[in-house]
Each structure stands twice: as structure tokens, then as C-alpha cells.
Amino acid sequence: MSTYANGMAPLQDDSDIEEEALVADYKEQVQYEDGLDDEVASMSMAQQPDDIQSRLAQAAQPLDFNAPLEAKFQSYDAYCSLFHFILNSEGPVDLEPPSYYWAWDVIDEFIYQFNSFSSYRARIARQGQTPDEAQMLRENPNTWGCYSVLNVLYSLIQKSQIIEQLGAQKRNEDPAAVAGDYGNKSLYKMLGYFSIIGLLRVHCLLGDFSLALKTMDDIELTKKAQFARVMAAHFTTYYYVGFSYMMMRRYGDAIRMFSHILVYVSRTKNFQKSAQYDSITKKNEQMYALIAICVAFHHTRLDDTIHTALREKYGDQLLKLQRGGPESLPIFEELFRQACPKFISPVPPNFDDPESNVDPIEHHLAIFMDEVKTNMWSPTVKSYLKLYTTMDLKKLAGFLDVKPDELRSWLLVNKQRTKQLRWSDRTLLEGDLVNVSDLDYAMQGDLIHISEAKVGRKLVDWYLRNLSRTYN
CATH class of the missing domain: 1.10.10 (Arc Repressor Mutant, subunit A)
Structure with a gap:
């Protein structure tokens, strides 16, 4: 295993056998997504018959990007109903999830809709140009509320005893012995596990980067980890861990996280033709931009694949970043806007005073640019x-x-x-x-x-x- 400049080594690589196993998992994931019922996929959760299996399947389906506000409210109500059923039934629900990948898709889509709705609501409040929608949002401040989303994720983790199970695995003990009635059910275990990745993402979106990393205490970042079996989960985990490190000024660690997943994905790119391919491609581009930023602060030798891609993508921009000075400032700002998460506010916006609403992205950009100017x-x-x-x-x-x-x-x-x-x-x-x-x-x-x-x-x-x- 090679060592980079400043003694920074890449993350521990695993055997080719483990990598081949992950490739097989990705192929299976593609087959699962390709085999989804088109009729079910085209319907909203609120339109499903009162059949729990149909509701489980639909919970993993993306909501149309241009869905009207009423559909976003209905989707929230449907998620609340589903999670209430799973978490508050008398005893564990005796249901098998549609697949292993379903659990990630549910948590991923749940957080995506929360993020999208929060950004949409904040934009409506700042612009003040659509009074009907603004009034509807004003009257429903708790819809897709931050507390509700966090409560679901923490409840799934607690109910599944997943923290205790992961701790037992680290000690080479039987996780079933500490799983309890709920944790021994695959439905709860898988939802609880991916809820930890979900918390990493939500806390990062809220700007609490240390808490985001703290949520990952019980998950090991290796190819043997359960999240690595799902390409989108694998990518999402390293993106948010790396971004949190960058905002905490731990640039060497951020580079290690971004480099690891980018190199790994480049080896398996032929198996990424899944329904989430566009999202993965976007995150791929974002992480290259973030590596360019981090290398400007922390000079180090990169993997040849990443170094070549950086030179092709950014060229003169990369040289200006590394030289510093005033001419580097607009480049830092452009790359940050391009690559940062869509930050959200933990509280509903003020519709009565649009000018008082601070754009969370602009807020974190200002913090980041203060650091850039310090190092300029x-x-x-x-x-x-x-x-x-x-x-x-x-x-x-x-x-x-x-x-x-x-x-x-x-x-x-x-x-x-x-x-x-x-x-x-x-x-x-x-x-x-x-x-x-x-x-x-x-x-x-x-x-x-x-x-x-x-x-x-x-x-x-x-x-x-x-x-x-x-x-x-």
C-alpha cells in the first residue's frame, strides 16, 4: 500500500475477492431496480390501496421532481402513516422487506424529500411571490419538520437496537443476543442501520458537522461494511464524511475519504447503470471539486487517476487555487457552491418578513470563505x-x-x-x-x-x- 506525501496513506484496501462480491451486489441491485413494477412506480404513496406490502414498495419510489405542493404534503402524510405503523404497532411487525436495497431506498428518498421540501419552502418564503403556496406552507409549519424527520431516524435506530448489534459485532459476539424482539427482524435491522447513514446526512445538512461524524461511531469504513453493498449508500457515506471533515479543517482526512470512494468507483463504473446513476454521477463531480479545494489547503500526492481527472476538469483553476491570492477567491466560491450539500435550516422560515430569512447555503459559504481568506x-x-x-x-x-x-x-x-x-x-x-x-x-x-x-x-x-x- 503506497503512502502519500505528509505520511497520509489511502484507506485500507480489501482483497479482490471482497471487491468482486461487491460488484455482484451491484449487479443484483440493478436487477432489483429494473424489475420494479412500472405501474406501482408511477403512483404516489397516497394513491396506493390500503395494502402494507404496496405501501412498503411505494415508500422507496422517488417523488416526481415537479410534483405539486399537495403531492408533497400527501407524501409526508403517507411516510408518517407507514413509520407509525412500523414503530408503534403492538410488537414488531412481521413483514419481510422487498429487498436489502429497499431499506436504503426508503431512508434515502425520505431524507431527499425532506431536504427538497425544506429548500422549496425557504425559497418561497424569501421570494414572497406565490401567496397561495406561502399561505399553505404557513398553515402547516410541521409538515416535513426537522424534528419529525430526526425523530423517525432516531426511533428506528433505538427500536432496532442496531447500535448494540454493531457493538457486539466489533467484539466478535453474537449480535442476535442483544437485538431484542425488534432487532431480530430484518425489517427493523435494515431500516435502523441505514438510519445511521441518514443521520450523518441530516446533521451535515443542518451544519452540525461534528455531530454528523459522531453518529458514525459504530460503523466501520471498510468494504466489509453493510452500506458498501449499496452503491448509492457507499457514495453518500463517503461524500458526507469527507465534507464534514473539510468543514472542520481536517483536509487530509477529507482527501482520504474522497479519494477512496472515487478510485473505488472508477474500478466498478461498468456496474453503476442503476436507477440512481445520475445521482452518483453528480456526487462524483462534486467530490472532484471538493478534492480540488482541499488540495489547495493541504498539498499532498494524489492517486494518479484522481490527479489526471483533476487536471482535465479544472486545469488553470487548480493552479490558481494553489497559488492563492485574491484571484483564487471566486474559484473557491464557485467550487463550493457547485459541490456543497443543499443546506437547510432547522426551523421554518418567517413568511411575514422575507428579508429576515437567511439562505443556509449562503451562510455556510460565508463561513467557508472566511477560512479561505485566512489562508489566502x-x-x-x-x-x-x-x-x-x-x-x-x-x-x-x-x-x-x-x-x-x-x-x-x-x-x-x-x-x-x-x-x-x-x-x-x-x-x-x-x-x-x-x-x-x-x-x-x-x-x-x-x-x-x-x-x-x-x-x-x-x-x-x-x-x-x-x-x-x-x-x-
């Missing part, structure tokens, strides 16, 4: 520092045409940013604190002492101890 001069400053072993702060400020105090603040912030957590084999929020820069420096008064990072702290300390003897 990093490549330029680094190029100067590499020429010296010691340098006067005021002299460097003159080169950059900035005030010495501003430069001092930037250097202190940048020094702190050279230390990042790197995930190893523990939970996603944990990691080892490592130096991610090939340059190290220390300041005393107006003097900057520079050393190669591989020499490390000892050389900088030596400079400080011998300051008077060396520079007087």
Missing part, C-alpha cells in the same frame, strides 16, 4: 519563508504590502493550522495530532526563525536558545 496568502508567504532561515517580520510585511501586526496575526493562525488531527482506526472524530506542513517557524519579537518541518521542533528551539550568540 499562505502560498506566497511560504515561498518567501523557504528562502531564509531567519527573517525580520517588518521586512516580510513590506514584501507582502501588509501591516506587520496583521502579518503577525496571520502567522500565528497559520502556525496553529499546520497541526491537524489525522484519523487512524478509532472513531471519526478522534485522531493523532500531526504536522501537515513541510515548513516550520517560530517567532520571537520581530524575528521569524524558519526550519524544515522534518527537522522539527528541536531545530527551532536551538535557534531560540542560541539567539543572542547567533544574531548579535
Whole structure:
């Protein structure tokens, strides 16, 4: 297994046998999706006969993108009815799910409709141009509410005892011993498992990136994981984990997540002709944009396949990102808009005061661009520092045409940013604190002492101890 620059290694790869098994799963998934009843697929959940098997099948069907607002309300009511039946019946429901892939499709479509409805409602509130729809939305603030969606996901996890089952598997114990009456039913076990991936996604959409990663404590990111059997789930998991890492400024870990899934998908692209192919293709493009952003902050060697694709897709843009400076700002903004999730607000918008409603995407873009501006001069400053072993702060400020105090603040912030957590084999929020820069420096008064990072702290300390003897 090769090691990238800065000691960053790709995620642990599994055997060819396991990869072939996943390819077989993807083929089976395509056959399952191709075999869905067209008549059932064309009907909304609200139009189904009162037959639980039909409702189960329809729950996994995408709602038409141009469906009217009434259909979105009906879909929400149908999901509420279905989940109420599954969660609140007397004892576990004795039903077999249509397939393993059905469980992911249900959770995926449930969250997609929640996300789509929330974005639509916020847009109507900000524009204030459709009074009839605005009034309907105003009168139904709890429809597709954040609390309702989170309550369903957490309830499915709790009911299925899936956390306890995954913990038992890690300890090489029998998960059935801790599954309980509900968790031993495949319907609950599969819905509970994919609800964990759903929580990762929802918390990321709400902007709580640390909680998003925390939800994944009990799921291991390997090809042996259950989510890896479903291509869309596999892709979604790595996208949201990687994006959460990026927003937490753990760029090395973000690159590892994006690189792993992109390289893996490139090997299995002939088996992605499923109903979710368009969604996977879009996420594929988004992750390339996110890798371009992360590499600008965290220079590292990429897999040849990804490096070639980046050069083909972005070319001069990638060079401008890595050079930094004001001309890189619009490129960062463009790529972020293109690649970020469709963030949503946890509360309904204010229809009475449209101007008070903040666009969640613009909010997170502003936070991200603050980070970009903080690092904007990093490549330029680094190029100067590499020429010296010691340098006067005021002299460097003159080169950059900035005030010495501003430069001092930037250097202190940048020094702190050279230390990042790197995930190893523990939970996603944990990691080892490592130096991610090939340059190290220390300041005393107006003097900057520079050393190669591989020499490390000892050389900088030596400079400080011998300051008077060396520079007087």
C-alpha cells in the first residue's frame, strides 16, 4: 500500500475477492431496480390501496421532481402513516422487506424529500411571490419538520437496537443476543442501520458537522461494511464524511475519504447503470471539486487517476487555487457552491418578513470563505519563508504590502493550522495530532526563525536558545 506525501496513506484496501462480491451486489441491485413494477412506480404513496406490502414498495419510489405542493404534503402524510405503523404497532411487525436495497431506498428518498421540501419552502418564503403556496406552507409549519424527520431516524435506530448489534459485532459476539424482539427482524435491522447513514446526512445538512461524524461511531469504513453493498449508500457515506471533515479543517482526512470512494468507483463504473446513476454521477463531480479545494489547503500526492481527472476538469483553476491570492477567491466560491450539500435550516422560515430569512447555503459559504481568506496568502508567504532561515517580520510585511501586526496575526493562525488531527482506526472524530506542513517557524519579537518541518521542533528551539550568540 503506497503512502502519500505528509505520511497520509489511502484507506485500507480489501482483497479482490471482497471487491468482486461487491460488484455482484451491484449487479443484483440493478436487477432489483429494473424489475420494479412500472405501474406501482408511477403512483404516489397516497394513491396506493390500503395494502402494507404496496405501501412498503411505494415508500422507496422517488417523488416526481415537479410534483405539486399537495403531492408533497400527501407524501409526508403517507411516510408518517407507514413509520407509525412500523414503530408503534403492538410488537414488531412481521413483514419481510422487498429487498436489502429497499431499506436504503426508503431512508434515502425520505431524507431527499425532506431536504427538497425544506429548500422549496425557504425559497418561497424569501421570494414572497406565490401567496397561495406561502399561505399553505404557513398553515402547516410541521409538515416535513426537522424534528419529525430526526425523530423517525432516531426511533428506528433505538427500536432496532442496531447500535448494540454493531457493538457486539466489533467484539466478535453474537449480535442476535442483544437485538431484542425488534432487532431480530430484518425489517427493523435494515431500516435502523441505514438510519445511521441518514443521520450523518441530516446533521451535515443542518451544519452540525461534528455531530454528523459522531453518529458514525459504530460503523466501520471498510468494504466489509453493510452500506458498501449499496452503491448509492457507499457514495453518500463517503461524500458526507469527507465534507464534514473539510468543514472542520481536517483536509487530509477529507482527501482520504474522497479519494477512496472515487478510485473505488472508477474500478466498478461498468456496474453503476442503476436507477440512481445520475445521482452518483453528480456526487462524483462534486467530490472532484471538493478534492480540488482541499488540495489547495493541504498539498499532498494524489492517486494518479484522481490527479489526471483533476487536471482535465479544472486545469488553470487548480493552479490558481494553489497559488492563492485574491484571484483564487471566486474559484473557491464557485467550487463550493457547485459541490456543497443543499443546506437547510432547522426551523421554518418567517413568511411575514422575507428579508429576515437567511439562505443556509449562503451562510455556510460565508463561513467557508472566511477560512479561505485566512489562508489566502499562505502560498506566497511560504515561498518567501523557504528562502531564509531567519527573517525580520517588518521586512516580510513590506514584501507582502501588509501591516506587520496583521502579518503577525496571520502567522500565528497559520502556525496553529499546520497541526491537524489525522484519523487512524478509532472513531471519526478522534485522531493523532500531526504536522501537515513541510515548513516550520517560530517567532520571537520581530524575528521569524524558519526550519524544515522534518527537522522539527528541536531545530527551532536551538535557534531560540542560541539567539543572542547567533544574531548579535
